[in-house]
Amino acid sequence: MVTIPAEPGTTIEKDPRLGSRPTQTIKIKDSRSYSAFRVFNGIAIIVICAVTLYPFLNIIAQSFSSEGYINAGQVNLIPRGFNVTTFEVVMSDSMFWRNYANTVIYTVVATAIAMVLTTCFAYALSKRHLKGRSFFIGLAVFTMFFNGGLIPNYVLINAMGFTNTIWAIVLPNAISVFNLLVMKAFFENFSQELEEAAEIDGLTTYGILWRIVIPLSKAVMATMILFYAVSFWNAWFQAFLYLDRRELYPVTVYLRNLLAGATGTEQMGGAAGEGTQIASNVQSVTMLLTTLPIICLYPFLQKYFVRGIMLGSVKA
């Protein structure tokens, strides 16, 4: 049996029984430069994390600060002139709540539609014997790399009469090909024996999908729901493009208009901000409230997203 030299930086080096081995002399030198690197590495990671978190902390600090301190450029990490009146101001705007409710409705409806379509598509495509399967997969995958583009889409949605309706928001992005491939990969590994047994017991394809496959795929279903829900919650452009009545906006468009008003530039069209300077703390509070559900769900989101991405890295 070959003795393997200790991995540098592990405790084995300090073991007196191994201390005098000839290979250790080189290793100790190696380990010194490596441990210097590890210290540097640890510090670098802490700095990266701090920089990543800073914009969030800044938003929170501004939310609780008074406008005077913000305009004087004195707010960074700690709130100055602590108050919660900005929250009261934003939350007393009925349009904010209306748009917030719209976001919830759009997210729920769009996610439901997307899940139905994606599940049906993925399940059918996961059956390797299905004739025409690779053609259908190709049809879906091609849209990842080539799409109609903004103008033809806009013309189409207008021609279908979807302008100022919920359908312009929930239908055009109902199938994400990435999610489809993740789900297909999952279904492909689903126990064939179980499905065959169900078939023998008299279940049809629909029955197998509805009563066997879906109940046993809760983890991947949850992952997909989160993928879709986050993307629909965060979306703004479809709504910005196809909705021009304020009471239909999702909260992201509400926020965009605040920001556009604040930059003092209204070139972007639409019902952009009224040209008035919107105070930074109002913007911050709106941002905070808009993203609050995501932050609250973050521990789950992260876990499921990472898992989903791993599944998705299965080669299409």
Add this chain to the structure above:
Amino acid sequence: MSAIGVTEGSSQPALREAGVVPEFKDPNSTPKKKRRADRKGYAGTNNTNTWKHAFKTDWRLYTLLILPLLFLLVFRYLPMAGNVIAFRRFRPGSSIFGDEWVGMHYIEMFIQDPTFWRVFWNTIILGVLTLAICFPLPIVLALMFNELRSNKFKRIAQSISYLPHFMSIVIVAGMVLQLTSVNGTINQLISSLGGESMPFMQLPEWFRTIYVTSEVWQTVGWGTILYLAALTTIDPQLYEAARIDGANRWKQMWHVTIPGITPTMIVLLILNVGTFMAVGFEKVLLLYNPLIYETADIIATYVYRVGITSSNFSYAAAIGLFEALIGLVLILSANGIARKLGGNSLW
């Protein structure tokens, strides 16, 4: 089964050591004919392999396909066909495929349009900068995470670095606008160092820096995931072998770790190259303003203004089609090159 399997990695070496699993198993060693026969095995004789037979046995599966295929047809392939308005005159209210042929009229129009060339070069510069900076950084960060010994610290650091990925682009734009504003943090830093504060979002020379920085902030942490997954699949025996051969940590990284994640790097590079013309349209639209069009205006935002704001649909469609075709050519050629070089292609 998986290109980047995660969990299998740990048990395999042990089995290999015990001689259960042979050292090498080339999937291509089985003759092609035999594999094809295996795959077709269920079908039995040839006359069952017809569409008629397929519909008869699998009609329920095909009904599941109806709605998704209808979706693809209406919302993906119909707009592709709708690009024909780049060659036809389109008037609002007319058919989505336009009224009459005008040939290359709109193509010639944008080739002679100086603004088009400005936004074209802006797109290329922004795309190349983003690719050059945002592609390698996740690799570096993943290697840095990989060197952390404390699992708890590693987990916390990863969680923090993923956070920006979950934010709406509107929130990210809002943060950028606030941090770069005259009384924002960056100007606070500058003035505390004795400099003059600057209205960054009104200075064209700063836009690219700000854009790429925000892109780094938003994407690098999340970008490490696939590399970290690939790192866990590297066989620990390779490290042991390298140590026996006298390789130190740096040499191990160079000769074991990097080759181990190269396939992932190539696949992600192809994807990045293929999408680099589509650089953050939504983000630019949220961040830019007429004062910085000189550097900030890209093809997609120009298409948006020409088409949606000014209603020159055919002209905008022509430019959009041009951009989409470049994107397609880019991804096809990146994939082709990767296949020729190392066999790690997307398809």
